[in-house]
Structures are given as structure tokens and as C-alpha cells.
Amino acid sequence: MQMLGGALPYVQEIAPYQAGKPIDTLAREMGLDPRRIVKLASNENPLGMPASARAAVQALLDENELARYPDSHGFELRAGLAQHLDVPPEWLVLGNGSNDVLELAAAAYLAPGRSCVYSQFAFAVYPLATQARGARALVVPAKDHGHDLEAMAAAIEGDTTLIYVANPNNPTGTYVDQDAVDAFLARVPQRVAVVLDEAYFEYLPAQRRVDTMAWVRRYPNVLVTRTFSKAYGLAGLRVGYGVAQPAMIHMLDRVRQPFNVNAVALAAATAALGDAAFIADSVRVNAFGMAQLTAAFDRLSLRYLPSAGNFLLVHLGPRAQAVNQGLLARGVIVRPVGNYGLPEWLRISIGLERENARCIEALEEVLKVL
Numbered sequence: 001m002q003m004l005g006g007a008l009p010y011v012q013e014i015a016p017y018q019a020g021k022p023i024d025t026l027a028r029e030m031g032l033d034p035r036r037i038v039k040l041a042s043n044e045n046p047l048g049m050p051a052s053a054r055a056a057v058q059a060l061l062d063e064n065e066l067a068r069y070p071d072s073h074g075f076e077l078r079a080g081l082a083q084h085l086d087v088p089p090e091w092l093v094l095g096n097g098s099n100d101v102l103e104l105a106a107a108a109y110l111a112p113g114r115s116c117v118y119s120q121f122a123f124a125v126y127p128l129a130t131q132a133r134g135a136r137a138l139v140v141p142a143k144d145h146g147h148d149l150e151a152m153a154a155a156i157e158g159d160t161t162l163i164y165v166a167n168p169n170n171p172t173g174t175y176v177d178q179d180a181v182d183a184f185l186a187r188v189p190q191r192v193a194v195v196l197d198e199a200y201f202e203y204l205p206a207q208r209r210v211d212t213m214a215w216v217r218r219y220p221n222v223l224v225t226r227t228f229s230k231a232y233g234l235a236g237l238r239v240g241y242g243v244a245q246p247a248m249i250h251m252l253d254r255v256r257q258p259f260n261v262n263a264v265a266l267a268a269a270t271a272a273l274g275d276a277a278f279i280a281d282s283v284r285v286n287a288f289g290m291a292q293l294t295a296a297f298d299r300l301s302l303r304y305l306p307s308a309g310n311f312l313l314v315h316l317g318p319r320a321q322a323v324n325q326g327l328l329a330r331g332v333i334v335r336p337v338g339n340y341g342l343p344e345w346l347r348i349s350i351g352l353e354r355e356n357a358r359c360i361e362a363l364e365e366v367l368k369v370l
């Protein structure tokens, strides 16, 4: 790699994020009709954007107000979230995607000479955010592909100031239950900030859903992050949020760009937040697709991890890369996860029934010829 003299050495060492292949890119590469391509690679909502949010965006365009800066504090969305979560609005910070909030935590808590704890196989943004700040990563070996919270608590060192926990985790779909998180939080010293990344919270079945706001109320060092990108169907608009006690929120606000969430995203998210029917539909479609895909994997004798999210991690062994290429050639985009140290697996986002069927059909064809 060519070294650019002035760039920070720890920035030069960052391995860039590998995003899911966009539909248009594959269409160009393979000469395929983009309308025939199925993308199950970025855990997006297959129902698309909620009609409620689209109407809000249209109204905003009609008002012709987009020449103005957005509300820097997102008053309306924060008020809606405060009501939705039963916390004061001062306990909320908005982000350009929850990715932005994860970065705000890194900006406020990490620097050279400090360390950050996260799990093996945890969401790829944690290593990126840690390394971009020149902090040391304490990567804790996974247990059954998921977070080993006991080992993570034990891994905390004197210079540790931040911990990321993805629950459910992406790309593994693993979930740690309430008792394990309770015990973990009780062990973490208060000088260490704990980010509980709940990007897939809305997909959790009722019996697994925990009142995570209770942790925020109890612990001043806990930050819960959630997003409008997954169940709310607004990934393209980039909006997410963090919930914590005001002292921590004030720190995040200091490193936040004043206009980090755009006006279109604010309007769409505010509308989507009130759209309980859309969330119910999304959860139903996801449960159906989960059953559809896992039944196919069972039939094909493919091992997969039980998932609490809107995606499945399936084991294909040494042929995983060839399978991925075969799927691409058939217009099906899934996600290779070699960058996570999982080269024998593919992550498949759960789509609509017909999209899942296309994926299964292509997978069967590919497995026959490999």
C-alpha cells in the first residue's frame, strides 16, 4: 500500500468497509437487467419505505423548504422518540444513521492510549471506529459465534473507555439475553461507556424483547443505539438515534456535526415512528421469510445460525466464494463475510417471499454444479 506521509499511521492501517454490492453495479458487471436482480445483501427492509414516510417527504418537497438548514436538534423527531421510548427528549441524540452515533461515541471516548472492547464477529463498524481514533482494540473471542459478555467484562483494562455490544449482532444474528446483559452491566466500571447497539430491536419477538431503557435509566455509562434503516425501511435516508442519560448525551452533542441529520430524513423518520402497522408488517414478512429460508437450508443440509435479526448466516464451507459468484451470475446478491473472519459463510438478508424463492432456486442450482 502506498503510504501518504501526512496521514495518521493508524488511519493508514484501516481496512475499508466492504458494503453490499449495489444492484446497478452488478447489472453493469454482468450485463443483467437491474429489475431482475434480487439484493439480499444489506439487511434492508424488503417492503421498501413506508407510505407514511413517503407522504411526509412529499409534503416537505411541496413546502419548498429544502433550501433551509434542518433543525439542528431535530426537535420534532426527538419529541416523538421521547414519547415512544418514555424518556425525556434531553436523553436523545440523533445520527446520520446509527452508524453516526457509534462514531460519536468513539469520538467522545477513544484516542491513542485508550482501548475499546468488542467481540470477535461483531459489527464491522466497531473496528473501523476504534482504529480511526488510534485506540487499541481488545477483541474478545466469540462464544458459539456470539458475544461472550463474561469474557468481555474480564477483558476490560485500565485504559479501556468504550465497549460495543451488538444485540442482536450482525452478521451472526446472535442475541444475548437479559440476564447476561444485567450481569455484564453490573460488572463494568462507570468510567467505561457501554454502547448497546440495537439496530434490529424491532424484529425481536415479544417474549425476547427487553425494556432496555431500564438499563439507560439505571446506568449513566450506557448508550442504546437504534436505527430507522432496518425495520423502519429508511436505510437510504440515513437516520438513527442514541439514548443515554443527559451527561453522556451532552458529550456526544459536542462532537456531533450541527446538521448531521438532513431535513428529509427527519420528516420521514418522524412519520415512520408513528407507523406501527408498517413495523408489524415488516416483522411478519421477516418471520415468514425466516421460515422459508431455514426450511430450504434444512432441505439442502446447510448449517445456519439461529438469527434474531432480518438476515441469516449460512455455512457453505470452502465453496462459499464460488457459491457467491454463482449467485451473482444468477442475479442474486448476498453478502460474503470473509472480512469478518467467516470465509466459509454467506449472510443472506431476508426478503419478500418471491425474492427468497429466487435466492433458494439459485442456491440449489449453484450447489448442483459445484
Ligand SMILES: *Cc1c(COP(=O)(O)O)cnc(C)c1O
Pocket (backbone or CB within 6 Å): 043, 096, 097, 098, 099, 100, 123, 166, 168, 169, 170, 197, 199, 226, 227, 228, 229, 235, 238, 239, 240
Ligand atoms: C445496520 C447496522 C447498523 C447501522 O445502520 P445505520 O444505517 O447506520 O443506522 C448498526 N449496527 C448494526 C449491528 C447494524 O447491523
